[in-house]
Amino acid sequence: MPILLYSTNPFLKYRIQQEYRGQHFAWCSPVFDARVLNRYALGADQPPSSDPYSIYANLHKAVNKNDEHDTKINEQKKTLPAIAVQWCNDGHISDATRDEIIAIVAKATFREWRPLIYVIPFSGVSGRVIEVERARRASSEPEYIIEDLRSSEFDIIEPAP
Amino acid sequence: MNLATLDRFDVRSANGVLAAAALLTNPVPFDDASSLTNEFATQAQELISEIRENLNIARSDNSPRARTLVDKTIAIELRNRTVGALLDDALSRAGQSGKLPTSMYVVEQPESFSRRFQPLGVRKGNVEEAVRFPDDYQHLMNDSPLGVIESDVISLFVKRVEGTVGGDFWLLVQTHRIGQRQVAQSAWRIYPDEVPLEGARNPLDLLKRFASVFGVPVKARSDSKETMFLEAEVVPAQNQLEIFVRKVPDFFASVSKVNLNDPTKMLIGTGYGIDMAKYRSALKLRGVKIA
Numbered sequence: 001m002p003i004l005l006y007s008t009n010p011f012l013k014y015r016i017q018q019e020y021r022g023q024h025f026a027w028c029s030p031v032f033d034a035r036v037l038n039r040y041a042l043g044a045d046q047p048p049s050s051d052p053y054s055i056y057a058n059l060h061k062a063v064n065k066n067d068e069h070d071t072k073i074n075e076q077k078k079t080l081p082a083i084a085v086q087w088c089n090d091g092h093i094s095d096a097t098r099d100e101i102i103a104i105v106a107k108a109t110f111r112e113w114r115p116l117i118y119v120i121p122f123s124g125v126s127g128r129v130i131e132v133e134r135a136r137r138a139s140s141e142p143e144y145i146i147e148d149l150r151s152s153e154f155d156i157i158e159p160a161p
Numbered sequence: 162m163n164l165a166t167l168d169r170f171d172v173r174s175a176n177g178v179l180a181a182a183a184l185l186t187n188p189v190p191f192d193d194a195s196s197l198t199n200e201f202a203t204q205a206q207e208l209i210s211e212i213r214e215n216l217n218i219a220r221s222d223n224s225p226r227a228r229t230l231v232d233k234t235i236a237i238e239l240r241n242r243t244v245g246a247l248l249d250d251a252l253s254r255a256g257q258s259g260k261l262p263t264s265m266y267v268v269e270q271p272e273s274f275s276r277r278f279q280p281l282g283v284r285k286g287n288v289e290e291a292v293r294f295p296d297d298y299q300h301l302m303n304d305s306p307l308g309v310i311e312s313d314v315i316s317l318f319v320k321r322v323e324g325t326v327g328g329d330f331w332l333l334v335q336t337h338r339i340g341q342r343q344v345a346q347s348a349w350r351i352y353p354d355e356v357p358l359e360g361a362r363n364p365l366d367l368l369k370r371f372a373s374v375f376g377v378p379v380k381a382r383s384d385s386k387e388t389m390f391l392e393a394e395v396v397p398a399q400n401q402l403e404i405f406v407r408k409v410p411d412f413f414a415s416v417s418k419v420n421l422n423d424p425t426k427m428l429i430g431t432g433y434g435i436d437m438a439k440y441r442s443a444l445k446l447r448g449v450k451i452a
Contacts, residue, residue, distance in 0.1 A: 074232040074236070075187055081183070085177065085197070086197045096251070099243055099251040100251045103240075105236075108265065
């Protein structure tokens, strides 16, 4: 089992999950940067779409360049409102709260989409880590999901801009 | 965009179909997307096809440009069909309850604030920076434990500033939180070698420590006991709430309050007074330019 898990997420996603649910859905990798690993190490073949460093680097670049066509940011701009609708339909939040989340996402500037790196000690979440089945992974390298990560269970790193 | 697929659903289900379409068009399913995508999978696929057709995107086109066009359309439709024209109201609610990211608040520095604090070495840019990009912050009175029905509430923001004269300090900005606006009320330079900060855990602790050094005793009612900092005290309701500050020649007084369900009472969130002459002298001693 890995010692740490890593996950890269936009600030606004972190903020909305923290403020409105108090827990986080995190898609994680046991390696941070596959490029620097030994060729035969576990995780060395992690593709960029699942590699926390690559996700960080791409999102950081898109935010710094105010790239309105960035696919990751546009995905999030529709996904977070969709998640708010799901929370509302599931009875977790009210219609008014759903509308608050959708309004925040609509008005957010590039700065709010800046990437954060979650560093998650595995031992604290081991019982709740779900190994992603092969069909949903980007490669044969391992990937994990934690559906209810609490803020006390991970550190956030935000390297200087 | 006119979307015929959604016409046959009630508002709630139509939102569900749109949301399912948003989640199903993600190339990597990185978010929890179970209940909606299970319930509306077929209808969402139908909707995605309709959107692509409306946008003249070929069936085989899965380019990033095509995906972005579809994503933007879904995001706009979701927004228009939910919060719609009430977007500003929703943002104000989020702002009032302290749920807006700090960078999304509008910072206002009224004339009365600038007149009082700029001569004390506070720069407009530093205040803006401290509120929108703080090192730490705290929205006070953002819940209603005592059945609050309206509010007059504050937020505190702390930012470390490299001082060219007098050393580095924490700039502590207190604002009045009104919807999406943060209206500056005070801004204090807090020097770690002057104010005992050990054990301070949040901006409110910092403010209390500052008041313990530069404050003047206050009380909530003429007949109550003096203290250096009023906090969470229920008092009889008054039109114009005032705290009683022990008289010094020049002082700054702050009191924040919320009304309660019981119209005969109100809750003082925080209340304190600062001896401005003492604070000014301390800044002067450090070599800070005082106008």
